[in-house]
Amino acid sequence: MRADTDTIDEFVASDYKYGFVTDIESESLKPGLGEEAVRFISAKKNEPEWLLEWRMKALRHWEKLECPTWPHVKYPPIDFQAISYYSAPKKKGDGPKSLDEVDPKLLETYEKLGVPLHERARLAGVAVDAVFDSESIGTTFKEDLAKAGVVFCSISEAVQEHPELVRKYLGTVVPYTDNFYATLNSAVFSDGSFVYIPKGTRCPMELSTYFRINAANTGQFERTLIVAEEGSHVSYLEGCTAPMRDENQLHAAVVELVALDNADIKYSTVQNWYPGDEEGRGGIYNFVTKRGICRTNAKISWTQVETGSAITWKYPSVILQGDNSVGEFYSVALTNKAQQADTGTKMVHLGKHTRSTIVSKGISAGRGQNSYRGLVQVGKKAANARNYSQCDSLLIGDRCGAHTFPYIEVKNTTANIEHEATTSKIGEDQIFYCNQRGLETQDAVNMIVNGFCKEVFRELPMEFAVEAQKLLDVSLEGSVG
């Protein structure tokens, strides 16, 4: 075991390569949450009266709520008055009209992160919306998308240009009263992406948002809204990074998906916020509410690869309201160092013949604590509902933990619900077999872990799958088990 422990220590110490800080002048709201802050954000974004009112309602409701304690994670209480709720790169003059006018330092940041914003983007064929702290700094391929009738822009822009759409759908899936962090987000959300796919349209390219936290002492509260009209199809990717800092930073996002009849939304996340150091200092608190609603024959598929954040707390959910609708959840969650994750999904079957699949792979290393928490609920009218859940945990080292908390609530006899879970470690015989075939132990571990996650990676769009696999390899460096 001795040798194991040493190599695990090494692995725990491996570096976070996105931890740099961009030295850019930014404009931040002074810390504190109250009516003033909400009005400031709303005014900054030149928002209509109804939205300000909605934010105010959320703020008043939030003041009555208490911070939830049920997740299987430990962290000191957060002082919500010490956080700045708005930070944006300082604009020169009227602000950039196109990407060419954006501060080159910002573009450099994204270049460093490997996010294609410029001509490289054209080659990659992915439309990107880049969000820096509280502001969207630019969206690529807007014109090409507009030709297909697709709206892809920051949510602040959507409020200005498509207020009727935003007003119709905002808060319909995650109401402002939903939960502590969703309510907080409703009051102070700054930016995020908005996607609208018109009836019968297949979005011509992958859409992607890249979130970056840069400023210190700020929280990031983005709000994403995706509406897929009848018979449309869209695939959306999301990536996140943040600099290395000693203090914890809060990220409380809300994502709402609306899939109307026969629509299909695929939402993929590669989350790599700064995870903190091996002592658990610093890192992002990632408290996210993600939910989608499926109408008749619609399908929503969540795929997530969670490797970052000090604490991850998110349950991408699907409300299967329409008959024959389908919900899917594929997840890989890796915790190492002192990371904690409490993640999973909720599948709420309301319509007839609804189906859902849950595949969750948890990998714990170092002193990481990884929990799967999921709910499968079958309503009284959901005849012939079908669910299959599988949660597998892999433990690397003897100081980590893997936990499973599934909830199953069934009110219909014709439901068919299966839940399976296993917990295991990488077997010595597996490693031995690979060694014997000439593979280094480290490569063998990577190979086994990648095999373990294959079911999930298969669901990711190709470029992302490669990136996710690399991310996992880097994270597992030195973790000879």
Place this chain on the structure above:
Amino acid sequence: MSNVATTDPATTPVEAFVQLEQNGVELMPLRKAGLARFSETGYPTLRDEDWRFTNVKPLTELPFRPVTSPFDQTPGLEQLGEVTFGCLDADRLVFVDGHFKADLSQIADQSSGVTVSNLAHFEGELGSLSGGDDNPFVALNDAFFTDGAVIQIGDGQHLAKPVHLLFVTMAGEDGEAAHVRNWIVAGANSHGTIIESHLSLGQAATVTNVVTETRVGNGANVEHVKFQDQSAKAFHLASLHSELGRDARYAFHSIALGARLSRNNLRLRLAQPGTECVLNGLYMTRGQQLADHHMIVDHAAPHCDSHEYFNGLLDDQSRGVFHGRILVQPGAQKTNAKQTNKNLLLSDDATANTKPQLEIYADDVKCTHGATVGELDADAVFYLRTRGLDACTARRMLMHGFAGEIVERIRHDAAREELDALVWNRLEAKHQLD
């Protein structure tokens, strides 16, 4: 003569208790502490995670009067002969409304190292195993328990016959509560079988609140069958706290058929290496019944095995609740834990809630859990039909198999056969009604 404490129906248990104290009754510290704990927590609500699916409100609305003096008229022995396990060749302790009935009990000569008796004034280490539990009903039991069984098997000794603990509620009034306390210690390398049954002879909405503490010594082998078949209006709350020593073997079977609301809290602590424990349960509910099993298996030592099998058959508007948590402590390597919960819904109005959980802090372990909810397997029905059985017979056969899977794990032959017949007849009766 009244058999119930003559208190105003509106008095709460706590007030009744204070009255007792004022009347100069000497109270043991356990009772005082229990009352203090209960005053602090009160009854659980649906907002408590552990009671999310089990609403005890109907129970808390009852007057909930502890039966403080024994009932005069007791069932004759001939009547007892007719109840389940009444004819089983066993030592028998009979309790009516929580009070020991010496005239109905029979204890053969056990060897010198074995004690089988009622609790009477035994204090022993009561509360030493249940102490850490924040279940309000354990606190209530601490405060109000009237009597119960003491079974102590010395090192290397064994029970010559199984011990049958028969708990009967006679009470004719709603809200009368029997608080029962059992203390079981099996010494090193001892073995024995304990059969516990809970029945009601009246139809009133009575409350039974039983707490059992079991210490299974190194190398001991204990089988415990708990059978609950109370009236459809009764409330049954049970809490088991067991600690297992090195290389101990322990099997606990819970057969829950009766009561409007039954809740079994099972807390197992595998304290030493090499233990093997089986928790095995069957619940069959109909009407408005709710059967809840809530367990935590704490693997505190390496090289332990635990297996949990729970099957539920839910009919009418009834509800089955299962909560199982396997907790593997840091250092409990080579743990092998398995947990399954299967539910058959026989009616569109029935509900199953299941939470099979794993909490693991060690890496070299093998833990699995599985849960299913649904109808009978269509393929299995089809297979039987291809063999020439009609659909109805095929379904019956599968249902019997589903229940039988649990019953057949009971090792004590006579008890298993009696339960097997009983469960069979219940299922057939249900079939007749269809």
